[in-house]
Amino acid sequence: MQKENVKNELDSDVVIKVEGLHKKFCRNLRRSMFYGCLDVTRDMFGISRDRGKLRRDEFFALENVSFEVKKGEAFGIIGQNGSGKTTLLRIINGIFPPDRGKISVRGRIGALIAVGAGFHPHMTGRENIYLNGTILGMTKKEINDKFREIIDFADIGEFIDAPVSTYSSGMTVRLGFAIAIHSNSEILLADEVLAVGDLNFALKCYRKIAEYRGKGGAIILISHNMHMIRHLCQKVVWIQNGKMINTGDVLEMCNKYEEVSLNKDYEENNISDNAKILNFDDSFKISSVDFLDSKDSKTNKFISGEPLKIRINFQSKRSINNPIFSISLLDSEGNIIFESYSKIGEIGSLLSEGTVEFLTEKLSIRPNIYDCSISLAEGELLNKIEWHERAYKVVFDNKNNLEINQGIIFPYPQWILKNKIK
Amino acid sequence: MSLNTEKEIIVYQPNSRQKTGFLKSLFLMAKNIKNSRELIWQLFVRDFLAAYKKSFLGIGWIILAPIFGIVSWVFMNYAGVLKPGDVGIPYPAYILLGTSFWGLFMGFYTSAAETLNTGQGFIMQVKYPHEALLAKQILQQLANFLASFIVIMLVLLSFKVIPSWQILILPILILPMLFLGAGIGLLVSVIGVVANEIRRIMDIALGTLIFFTPIIYSSDSTGGMIAKIIKINPLTYIIGGVRDAITYGKIENLSYFIWSGIGSFIFFLFAWRLFYVSEEKVIEKMI
Numbered sequence: 001m002q003k004e005n006v007k008n009e010l011d012s013d014v015v016i017k018v019e020g021l022h023k024k025f026c027r028n029l030r031r032s033m034f035y036g037c038l039d040v041t042r043d044m045f046g047i048s049r050d051r052g053k054l055r056r057d058e059f060f061a062l063e064n065v066s067f068e069v070k071k072g073e074a075f076g077i078i079g080q081n082g083s084g085k086t087t088l089l090r091i092i093n094g095i096f097p098p099d100r101g102k103i104s105v106r107g108r109i110g111a112l113i114a115v116g117a118g119f120h121p122h123m124t125g126r127e128n129i130y131l132n133g134t135i136l137g138m139t140k141k142e143i144n145d146k147f148r149e150i151i152d153f154a155d156i157g158e159f160i161d162a163p164v165s166t167y168s169s170g171m172t173v174r175l176g177f178a179i180a181i182h183s184n185s186e187i188l189l190a191d192e193v194l195a196v197g198d199l200n201f202a203l204k205c206y207r208k209i210a211e212y213r214g215k216g217g218a219i220i221l222i223s224h225n226m227h228m229i230r231h232l233c234q235k236v237v238w239i240q241n242g243k244m245i246n247t248g249d250v251l252e253m254c255n256k257y258e259e260v261s262l263n264k265d266y267e268e269n270n271i272s273d274n275a276k277i278l279n280f281d282d283s284f285k286i287s288s289v290d291f292l293d294s295k296d297s298k299t300n301k302f303i304s305g306e307p308l309k310i311r312i313n314f315q316s317k318r319s320i321n322n323p324i325f326s327i328s329l330l331d332s333e334g335n336i337i338f339e340s341y342s343k344i345g346e347i348g349s350l351l352s353e354g355t356v357e358f359l360t361e362k363l364s365i366r367p368n369i370y371d372c373s374i375s376l377a378e379g380e381l382l383n384k385i386e387w388h389e390r391a392y393k394v395v396f397d398n399k400n401n402l403e404i405n406q407g408i409i410f411p412y413p414q415w416i417l418k419n420k421i422k
Numbered sequence: 423m424s425l426n427t428e429k430e431i432i433v434y435q436p437n438s439r440q441k442t443g444f445l446k447s448l449f450l451m452a453k454n455i456k457n458s459r460e461l462i463w464q465l466f467v468r469d470f471l472a473a474y475k476k477s478f479l480g481i482g483w484i485i486l487a488p489i490f491g492i493v494s495w496v497f498m499n500y501a502g503v504l505k506p507g508d509v510g511i512p513y514p515a516y517i518l519l520g521t522s523f524w525g526l527f528m529g530f531y532t533s534a535a536e537t538l539n540t541g542q543g544f545i546m547q548v549k550y551p552h553e554a555l556l557a558k559q560i561l562q563q564l565a566n567f568l569a570s571f572i573v574i575m576l577v578l579l580s581f582k583v584i585p586s587w588q589i590l591i592l593p594i595l596i597l598p599m600l601f602l603g604a605g606i607g608l609l610v611s612v613i614g615v616v617a618n619e620i621r622r623i624m625d626i627a628l629g630t631l632i633f634f635t636p637i638i639y640s641s642d643s644t645g646g647m648i649a650k651i652i653k654i655n656p657l658t659y660i661i662g663g664v665r666d667a668i669t670y671g672k673i674e675n676l677s678y679f680i681w682s683g684i685g686s687f688i689f690f691l692f693a694w695r696l697f698y699v700s701e702e703k704v705i706e707k708m709i
Contacts, residue, residue: 048437093549096705117543122471131465
């Protein structure tokens with residue numbers, strides 16, 4: 001790496017600039033090792049080659065990625081698993097060299113991904129603070145200055161003077177995090193983890209990071225937690241299969257990302273793979289189920305906060321008196337979001353052919369893919385005639401931008417402050 | 423945490439290490455080692471104490487290993503099977519000194535060959551100059567040697583062998599050993615990531631060289647092909663010469679010693695340069 005003190009290379013408020021970054025790997029292990037031998041041999045004789053070209057079995061894990069991070073900014077990297085996010089972080093951190101393009105970094109980088117790096121189990125917590133702190137780039141003076149703070153933050157009591165091998169995994173991680181977060185850097189890199197430990201400690205971590213941001217520190221965060229990204233970051237880069245889809249404002253990018261992610265599992269006929277369809281009475285059949293939006297068009301994509309109509313088409317050889325229909329919506333973990341039963345007498349008897357419609361005016365639920373179960377019982381709930389268990393997929397997105405955050409529903413909140421006047 | 427425009431900017435580009443000039447890269451690494459003194463010390467303390475803290479015999483083994491090492495040679499000599507020729511001092515003393523220097527050379531090689539492996543665990547997460555690892559390895563090897571050398575001197579004195587004054591310049595005399603051993607080790611360290619067999623092949627090849635170096639026997643006692651190999655083997659001068667200096671007070675073929683020394687130093691510089699250029703490329707294969 002070269003060090004340059006060139007002011008006009010980087011705008012004064014930019015701390016990281018990635019330009020046209022490409023990074024390649026080889027998908028075949030033997031060939032990868034062979035290329036490694038070839039590269040080392042070339043290096044021995046001073047022969048350089050264009051690393052930007054792909055050889056057989058090589059592929060670009062990152063292709064043409066460009067973005068800027070400004071001083072004090074919180075910058076998110078989003079994308080599906082395997083899209084190249086961690087590789088990108090490692091290149092910014094200076095661990096992997098780029099194969100094409102350029103990365104400029106101004107300031108010291110601290111990595112929250114290096115929690116507990118180099119810890120020696122036979123050394124005490126105290127000794128490991130010096131070891132780990134030095135590995136993370138702190139000078140002895142810096143460690144001495146922050147020593148008390150680190151010990152207080154880690155909060156492991158007398159164990160600080162015991163060998164790390166006697167620590168629980170929680171204590172090790174708390175100590176490692178305490179050191180990493182005090183490492184005096186101007187740019188912090190975090191891969192999924194911004195906080196560790198129990199609730200109390202996690203809150204301490206968040207407060208510390210807020211303090212760090214308040215002092216003008218920049219953060220680059222990889223996360224799948226859109227809530228975290230929306231709340232912490234101002235800008236985001238979206239990486240998919242190594243390619244940069246876009247970079248820009250966090251809300252816009254997160255919404256687009258969620259929309260596409262949900263679309264990926266979108267099934268045209270919205271029949272779920274795990275559907276279990278049971279029928280206990282030959283004379284009755286639910287012939288089809290339609291999902292309709294506010295314009296009465298068939299779809300399985302809905303907007304959170306808007307109406308959902310479910311139309312059950314049936315055929316029956318006998319009339320069914322006292323029918324009880326049920327509809328329930330479940331998430332991917334099987335948690336029931338809602339369950340609704342038609343009351344006895346509410347819809348009347350079922351004759352030879354017809355439809356039953358279920359309507360909810362405003363379903364303000366979290367954007368996600370849900371399973372829908374439908375059943376028909378006669379007379380009493382347990383006397384099932386037909387049961388479609390988790391048979392239909394419905395997708396909700398958030399075009400109305402409801403702030404659902406960590407929850408499942410949007411409460412249409414109102415907040416009112418009344419100060420006592422003395 | 424003030425960020426001003428004068429702050430150093432680091433730029434990462436493809437082949438940037440390769441584009442750095444030969445001498446500049448060596449100076450850069452030397453500067454990095456100087457700047458990471460604290461890291462080197464911390465890692466050294468961590469790994470050196472690891473052997474010490476683990477068992478009572480821990481550090482004792484480092485001291486006693488050379489003595490156990492010569493048992494088979496001494497036995498063969500005593501049984502009349504091994505005829506080392508006239509070495510001028512009691513044979514056990516001769517071989518103890520010789521093998522301890524041989525061990526030092528092999529130690530420089532082995533510890534340098536482990537350079538990248540020793541950083542495993544945090545080499546992927548944290549950026550730091552990896553030449554610090556080499557410095558730590560060398561330091562560790564020297565510390566081990568120092569511990570055992572004191573014992574060896576005591577054993578020598580018990581055989582009534584008085585080391586010559588050259589023992590005072592021993593740190594300079596072992597430099598060629600360090601350069602050659604560490605140089606080979608650095609090459610193996612880098613190539614070994616992408617070609618695992620290289621390490622094993624080199625271990626065996628170097629281990630065999632002890633039979634072509636006058637360590638177990640004196641150089642006068644052989645003839646024919648072996649004598650020819652001994653003459654051209656740089657280790658004869660780099661290792662054997664140091665042993666002779668301590669034992670007899672002079673180095674036979676001093677000019678060969680000096681040339682071998684210079685050759686080792688130049689070799690080391692090239693090996694170190696290769697480490698600089700290649701290590702970042704092989705590290706990603708270590709995943």
